[in-house]
Amino acid sequence: MKIGIAGGGIAGSYLAFSLSKNHVVEVYEEKTRERVGEDCACGTSMRTLEKYASLLNRAPSDYVRHTCSEFLSKVFENRDAVTFNKNKLILDFLEKSEADVNFKQKVERENLRGFDLVIDATGCCRSLLPPPRNELERNWVCPCFQADVISEELPKDFYFDLKKWVSSGYSLKERIEQK
Template sequence: MKVAVVGIGVAGAYLMNRLSDMRDVRVTGFERMPEDQHDAVCAWATCENVMSGLAKNCGLNFDDYVLHQGRHMKVDLNSDDYVDLKLKGMVSYDKLKLIQDMIKGTEIKFGRAPRKEELEPDFDLIIDATGFHRNYLPRLENELWIPCVQYKVRYKPGREPFDDFYLKAFPSMTGYFWYFPLGNGYAHIGAGDFAKAHNPLVQEFLKKHECETIKKVGRPVRISPPANCEPFTDGRKCVGVGESIGTVFALLGEGIIPSTWCADLFVQNMDDLQAYRDAVMKKFQVYSLIFKFVQLKIQGKFNMVRHAGDMLKIYRHMKGEEDRYGMAVRMADMLKVSQV
């Protein structure tokens, strides 16, 4: 089987690694960025408890990529109050290096974003791993996405504004500002906001805390869940994997682990796309509930009494998956955050 993987981000790199080991599959990757400009856009924080196993599937040791081991995360709630989350495996890591090592030895054509019509004659299957762009699948209606910007910066020794993870929530949970330490004075700072008020806050932070700007990147993040992102295929040769079909955890805007999980589900079910679709819907069923909560907050329609049942379900899910989220989950903290 000849397979094309388009988009070499987290999901695409994982697929290139796994599919290239299959005896009956010949896989070719396509990445629109030139090789010397290839980058891992936005957010380099994840949970090592989960990523260790996914990296091991690719013959890699995740410990080799960890840049900062989190202990606590301060969540600023736009008042005199804040939440101090105890972390249990959340790390910042060298996302680009991990992607580069995953694709080492595979066939990738950089600087190319071919049209679907160009690929169809030469490939039996085309995997759309283009993330937000969803270039090869039918367009979605009424989807929800959040614009984001991120800077990689460097501080002089001892001048770092924080020594661990920091978030600042925007009103009505329309988004948040983040600070992720990367070690040796480096950090990622950025923000995403549905109301598009994130850029002034980032600029204010850059002026307040003197630093050297190394790189700036930006792109939207789709937070609509898989249930809102069907169809997963074009009905012919193309199938979506990762953020292209909505695998972002809307409450945190986190897509690294769920997109890699999605790629793993594809590897397990690539001979039966209906089984793949069903596996994705089952795996990410709770994402619809979490998306509903975030959407209600953004629209100003969330009511603590009326939606108490949903809050309890979200709490039970995250409490039971503390090792997956890399943090201690407390109901008191969730109630505080939900009132922003």
């Protein structure tokens, strides 16, 4: 099967890595190689990072930027939270894939005509799919959280307490301003 993936971020790079073993895969990423994944930091549990690093035959420490001493939240609990080098993980997935990766190429519908399957992995901007609609229309939107930390030193702990879920937004800053 010939598969076209719009977006070479976390989701697109993982899909390219996973699917290119058995299919012909092309990835279209709007950003340059150096800038892919730089739009926000990424955090996860160490357990999750270990799982993905092992797929690449790498140590999780190759990606860790900061290990939280404690992560507190009323939304979810995670005692082994880390932030990681998103650009490095993305590029490693793309390099270990057998996909043809097109950086600095805006995805256009006409570029994707010859594929058996096209996947929109462009996140909230949804280059190919229509914008997400509200919950009443039964669309499921995965909530994600973003926080800007302006500091010379990273915090030792993280704490999130979101009062209101906003499915159409992306940044925590926008959510805080809406309160």
